[in-house]
Amino acid sequence: MTVLIDMLHICAVLICVLVVAYRFRVTPVEAAPVFICALVFVLYILAMLHHLSWIDGIALAVVAAFAVWIVCGPKEIRRAFAASCGRDMTSASFIAAVILFAVIAVCTFGKAVTWWDDINFWATDAKALYFLDGFAGKYENAAPEFGDYPPGAQLIKWWFLHLSPDAFREGLAFVGYHMMNMTFLLPLLRKIKGKNVPVAAVMAAALWFLPSIAEIYGYNGFCADLTMACVYGGFLLAVTDRETPSALFYYGRLSLYLGVLVLIKSIGFVWALFGLLFFVLYSFCESREERRLSSDAPRPAERRLLRTASVAVLPLLSGGSWMAFCLLMRRVTKTTATAVKYMTTDEYGISGYAPDLARAFARAFFRLPLHQDRSIAIDLTPFGLYLCVCLIAVVFWKARILSAWERRLVLWFSVVSGALFYGIIFVAHVTIFATETQYLEAEGMISSIERYGAPFTVGTLVFLAGIWTDRGKKVFAGCRLPVFFREYGVCLCLVLFVALTAGYRAGYDGLLGYRSGIEAELDRRASMIGEDETAFLDAVRELSGSRQGARVCYIRRGDTPRWVNNSYTAYEASPVSVVFQSVNLDDATTDWIREQIRAAHASYLYAEDTEADAGAVFDPLMQEGGFSCGVLYRITDNGADMKLTPVS
Numbered sequence: 001m002t003v004l005i006d007m008l009h010i011c012a013v014l015i016c017v018l019v020v021a022y023r024f025r026v027t028p029v030e031a032a033p034v035f036i037c038a039l040v041f042v043l044y045i046l047a048m049l050h051h052l053s054w055i056d057g058i059a060l061a062v063v064a065a066f067a068v069w070i071v072c073g074p075k076e077i078r079r080a081f082a083a084s085c086g087r088d089m090t091s092a093s094f095i096a097a098v099i100l101f102a103v104i105a106v107c108t109f110g111k112a113v114t115w116w117d118d119i120n121f122w123a124t125d126a127k128a129l130y131f132l133d134g135f136a137g138k139y140e141n142a143a144p145e146f147g148d149y150p151p152g153a154q155l156i157k158w159w160f161l162h163l164s165p166d167a168f169r170e171g172l173a174f175v176g177y178h179m180m181n182m183t184f185l186l187p188l189l190r191k192i193k194g195k196n197v198p199v200a201a202v203m204a205a206a207l208w209f210l211p212s213i214a215e216i217y218g219y220n221g222f223c224a225d226l227t228m229a230c231v232y233g234g235f236l237l238a239v240t241d242r243e244t245p246s247a248l249f250y251y252g253r254l255s256l257y258l259g260v261l262v263l264i265k266s267i268g269f270v271w272a273l274f275g276l277l278f279f280v281l282y283s284f285c286e287s288r289e290e291r292r293l294s295s296d297a298p299r300p301a302e303r304r305l306l307r308t309a310s311v312a313v314l315p316l317l318s319g320g321s322w323m324a325f326c327l328l329m330r331r332v333t334k335t336t337a338t339a340v341k342y343m344t345t346d347e348y349g350i351s352g353y354a355p356d357l358a359r360a361f362a363r364a365f366f367r368l369p370l371h372q373d374r375s376i377a378i379d380l381t382p383f384g385l386y387l388c389v390c391l392i393a394v395v396f397w398k399a400r401i402l403s404a405w406e407r408r409l410v411l412w413f414s415v416v417s418g419a420l421f422y423g424i425i426f427v428a429h430v431t432i433f434a435t436e437t438q439y440l441e442a443e444g445m446i447s448s449i450e451r452y453g454a455p456f457t458v459g460t461l462v463f464l465a466g467i468w469t470d471r472g473k474k475v476f477a478g479c480r481l482p483v484f485f486r487e488y489g490v491c492l493c494l495v496l497f498v499a500l501t502a503g504y505r506a507g508y509d510g511l512l513g514y515r516s517g518i519e520a521e522l523d524r525r526a527s528m529i530g531e532d533e534t535a536f537l538d539a540v541r542e543l544s545g546s547r548q549g550a551r552v553c554y555i556r557r558g559d560t561p562r563w564v565n566n567s568y569t570a571y572e573a574s575p576v577s578v579v580f581q582s583v584n585l586d587d588a589t590t591d592w593i594r595e596q597i598r599a600a601h602a603s604y605l606y607a608e609d610t611e612a613d614a615g616a617v618f619d620p621l622m623q624e625g626g627f628s629c630g631v632l633y634r635i636t637d638n639g640a641d642m643k644l645t646p647v648s
Contacts (some may be wrong), residue, residue: 006163015062016062017034018031022080024246029187036156044318051134092195092197094196096189099200109169111174113170119567123173127574136329138328140579142575143548148322148323149265156176177222184234185230187466190469190470193487208507209504209507210462210498212502214380214457214461216248216372218454218510219509223451225452228454229455233461233462235258240467245590254279256312257275259318260358262322263318263322266299278417279606282409289480357430357445361426361445363442364384364445365449369381370504373503373504375500375502382422382457393410396413401471409465414460425449469490470492475489481488536554540552544574544576549576550604551600551602552575552578553597554569554580556582560582581600585607585610586613589617594642607629621644
């Protein structure tokens with residue numbers, strides 16, 4: 001049955017991509033990102049309805065409708081579609097995409113969750129989606145401290161996870177994560193000509209290693225910043241793609257990209273604004289150039305405003321709906337709360353460590369390489385990569401592969417957007433992230449710059465690489481070179497650039513190298529779950545099997561928080577939401593503990609074994625009998641009186 005479901009979805013994906021490619025006269029590698037964006041929104045709606053599993057029925061309906069059309073549709077259209085599919089599926093770009101996705105599926109299937117941020121939220125939330133078949137209810141999100149993190153990438157992980165309905169397999173989430181990222185890089189392949197399989201394979205490898213030039217966290221963890229970078233870079237490239245014959249596809253694709261971008265991470269709205277600004281500037285410059293070349297051209301102000309609105313409407317709806325949902329479901333993150341306090345009160349200010357943070361930032365920015373392993377030739381620092389981006393834009397200017405106004409726009413947008421966002425990163429580190437003491441050292445700071453700067457670094461590299469692959473062929477047109485180099489010179493230049501600057505170790509570990517250390521990582525993860533945590537997980541296991549969410553207040557003995565163990569325990573407990581309270585029961589009172597339980601908005605209570613007299617605190621809350629540690633209790637609270645009943 002599982003194999004049939006898998007094949008059903010593969011067929012549905014292939015049908016949708018080929019139909020979009022045929023309908024809008026684009027290549028499948030251009031249609032694939034549009035499909036992924038549309039899929040995110042379909043899953044988003046289903047998750048709101050708490051029926052993610054309905055996607056199987058939708059896939060079946062797509063395949064069935066296509067089968068009916070094949071039998072009953074107009075003969076001429078069916079012939080044209082079959083011819084289009086034949087060309088598309090034997091093209092070098094399609095072959096490269098198939099190679100890339102096949103390698104990703106085979107090689108990353110065995111991955112396990114090891115990265116700290118995944119344990120804290122990204123993996124915990126994806127696991128909750130898998131078991132709950134949708135978003136958690138009010139106060140029931142599995143990672144309470146990160147409640148308003150958007151679900152865009154999580155939904156794609158769920159889509160791959162649900163292909164194994166009998167067991168939760170972490171590796172499938174990694175397959176989905178990597179495929180989503182790479183999908184937005186596929187348009188870089190669209191101008192590959194012929195059916196040269198070796199060139200297709202080399203280009204597929206270049207796409208995989210391209211992000212490693214400036215980012216490594218996305219190769220072994222669910223780094224949302226890399227996903228934002230791929231979507232953002234894909235959006236910038238799509239803005240400049242005026243070869244698309246359909247206005248609906250052009251503007252619809254831009255709107256879909258931005259709509260998904262704000263659903264990847266909370267900071268995504270900043271990159272959506274950057275992207276929207278580029279789109280507005282590009283449209284304005286293009287219209288001005290049209291008016292210059294043709295005095296009869298109509299004044300496009302109203303049309304430009306309407307098109308801008310059409311691109312902006314979907315991100316406003318997706319971002320706004322998610323904020324409204326979080327407000328209704330009381331989902332909030334501690335980072336958001338801290339940022340709000342910075343903006344609305346004088347409780348916080350510039351960190352007292354600001355001079356030390358500034359020195360660490362300067363040393364990391366100018367002196368430390370973005371990836372820790374050595375490349376063949378060039379290990380780019382953040383400043384070096386910024387200069388490299390500017391240099392590439394200047395080369396495009398000198399080579400005249402863009403029109404005069406496009407050259408100016410691409411150059412100045414790359415320069416200014418990079419300067420602005422590195423400024424934002426610096427300000428964030430001396431304000432919101434000021435308590436993160438690891439950033440006082442340049443070695444810690446470079447990791448943060450590398451990760452949070454990925455939307456600019458990787459995104460802009462994807463953008464410039466796309467311009468090169470689309471328009472760089474004219475550089476070789478007048479050269480006396482062998483036919484192969486004239487045909488594939490653009491691809492070879494891109495491959496050479498990646499080869500000289502990539503972080504090979506990160507790319508290799510993301511595909512194969514992780515296997516040598518997977519057992520040790522799993523042992524380390526298991527060591528974070530002690531006897532107390534094991535007893536708790538056994539007690540709440542029956543809650544995990546229900547598709548109704550639940551929140552448990554876990555009373556831990558002592559006054560010292562065990563936050564590392566808490567995070568690993570929360571991941572293992574997902575989809576059950578756990579609020580941890582470290583309490584010295586010798587000093588606690590019944591009234592005080594009652595208020596703590598209410599503040600946790602929990603529906604269940606569990607207290608681990610302690611030498612303190614727990615009965616003195618909890619017995620007055622019991623429905624009947626005495627209180628025992630190590631037992632799960634259901635909480636009944638009418639606002640005036642709270643009672644505990646053991647869960648049988």
